Amino acid sequence: MSKTNQVKRRKVTIIDIANRLGLHPSTVSRALSPDSQKMITSEVVRKVAKAAQELGYVPNSMAAALKKGRSAMVGILVPDLLDPVFPPIIHGAQQELEKAGFTTLVASSYENLAEERVAIQRMRSRLVDGMMIATAKRQDPLIEECLALGIPLVLMYRTVDNLAVSAVVNDDAYGIQTATEHLISLGHCHIAHIAGPQNTSTGYLRHQAFVNTMQAGNLNSNGDLIAFVEQYSEREGYLKLKELMAMKREFTAIVASSDILALGCLDALAEAGLRCPEDVSLTGYNDVPMVNRISPPLTTLQIQQFEMGELAAKTLVELLNNPALTPREIYLRPKLVVRGSTRPPSQI
Amino acid sequence: MSKTNQVKRRKVTIIDIANRLGLHPSTVSRALSPDSQKMITSEVVRKVAKAAQELGYVPNSMAAALKKGRSAMVGILVPDLLDPVFPPIIHGAQQELEKAGFTTLVASSYENLAEERVAIQRMRSRLVDGMMIATAKRQDPLIEECLALGIPLVLMYRTVDNLAVSAVVNDDAYGIQTATEHLISLGHCHIAHIAGPQNTSTGYLRHQAFVNTMQAGNLNSNGDLIAFVEQYSEREGYLKLKELMAMKREFTAIVASSDILALGCLDALAEAGLRCPEDVSLTGYNDVPMVNRISPPLTTLQIQQFEMGELAAKTLVELLNNPALTPREIYLRPKLVVRGSTRPPSQI
């Protein structure tokens, strides 16, 4: 009766397998681990595998992690899971990491420093072997801290100033240059820029590139037509463009620092009775899903999100295998996709 | 020299804290855990907290998990991280779970059974205390297995047939009924349905509701105007509607089983030279971000994704606290949002 009691089904361990087979637990452990399998008779390996299968053995990776000091987990930290830029990056990273035997811990900080700190703490307490971070500020004490603690790190999408750390990012300067040149070549002279947060590499580099490209084209970019948002959100894009328009600044085109901001701009334009692209042209950044279907279809920069995650994961895996590896930065080239939101200015 | 060697910075443990304070490790453990803190002098608690802070102590939750037999981790399994329906659900769940002290393991199966099995196995091996699953098929051996193993489970978004398991889902029947009635009330008589996979509760229930509502309105729904997709994807929506049109079936409106399918329909209509909504009205399901901005803005059903994740998480936490809890099903009411993609038929 109590023998066949199934109520409290104890978890199956290697000891159960060892007992059933009359082997020692350590032998079972070796037979189960691909690395040490070679030291074991293939006969035994087979029997162990069979018994494990039959007993429904599930390895306890906590115990293994505790013993080995490595958890085979990697933390992925993004600013916002709800921003469609990030899921494909996560997807690329997960796919690559799983191939290498890692489980991922995904967290979203929602651009909140305290959340970020908690998330990192949580990951550390879970003993992640390394982290992939897409929340970097240009000056980022949290990242500095991780580095000082010797946590293997790879940055994605955003990078930091002056820190020796691996990163896989877009070539943002190139991207915005392309977009700006596109507008200039269409004949636009008065181009506004809705710039992203300047404490992020994306916002900063894109803004720099905008200014540089305007100057290279001998066009005014003295700042009258530039507004800075606090966050990448529709609302901020909307508000900052409204402010710009309230100041009666004249422009025939807008370079937005991201698609999300561009959407906000679209709202502000509509509210002001301006049509896009008839009255004002507009470019975005990221080519997030569905911006090709909105009205008007958005001219934007297509980025390689999946590849970004994948490359960052590969970089991290290398780093884990060889902690002495020199940090490397990889730049991915975005591609301008011209759609309906840009056209030559009407009132030249 | 070797004393101050910082190269191999050993992890700080409760033993280090105990040594520094001349206490016993178990005392430190108790002082650190909110539950057992009450047994300890507040004086000691304070000193321990201070020392922990100073030494940079990070609890090793693996060790705790191994000892306690509980990991404080919960697995979240979704069909597709890239489908915008799921991130808000995940977000809601994570928020709630973190409040309760759980870390989440997020995995995406990409509608692939093998992937799903691997993901579940991985979660089990990580000793998750429970799982939240959004990949359910109506008949789902994997879920049955988990249940048989006694793994605390809550389903989200999709549910199963005939299984005693908690679930938080949309009231899909109500949703599709609303959409269909909306079209009928606009005067449409010949309404097509692009039905989701019939092995999912969403696809099945929505299809049933469509048929029932049509019959209730004394309209023909004998199947001539119904096409079934294999997956929720733009491509499938596009292909299946094309097939329907190739058969020269006449209709003035389409009820798509999801927004994603509706997008595919839009492409198929455009390709056939049909305008939406002038020639054909269209409804979606989910009110995914940006479908309000596409051309035409999509009439669809707004669902409560965040709340779904949140409620499911609450349910799971309750279940973990009381494993004997009777499974409960929660239905969330979607809300019809009428936009530009629906209007009365022109050729009545």
Add this chain to the structure above:
DNA sequence: TTGAAAGCGCTAACAA
């Protein structure tokens, strides 16, 4: 090629 034994860091009876 396999067995023996120790220990990863923590918690929880039990004792004091």
Add this chain to the structure above:
DNA sequence: TTGTTAGCGCTTTCAA
């Protein structure tokens, strides 16, 4: 209120 002790399940030296 604090200390003692044992052990969670696994890996890995060391020995046989």
